[in-house]
């Protein structure tokens with residue numbers, strides 16, 4: 001299932017603009033295959049596109065988890 005953000009994803013269309021081989025690799029792995037494994041998509045689904053850091057790699061699941069945990073802690077008022 002193709003990711004609905006594929007044509008607008010800042011990471012792929014801006015950050016990776018000069019690295020088309022790597023961008024294509026990410027697209028094959030995540031955007032056209034397993035978007036649910038993408039760190040960017042995980043943050044997007046939970047917090048919205050505005051909270052997805054432009055430089056967050058699709059493979060950076062640990063960073064995505066930290067972002068989600070920090071947001072949850074803020075929400076709880078911790």
Ligand code: SF4
Pocket residue numbers: 003004005006007009011012026027030031032034035038039040041044058
């Ligand atoms: S990098 Fe992730 S959020 Fe961006 S288009 Fe690909 S799967 Fe979707």
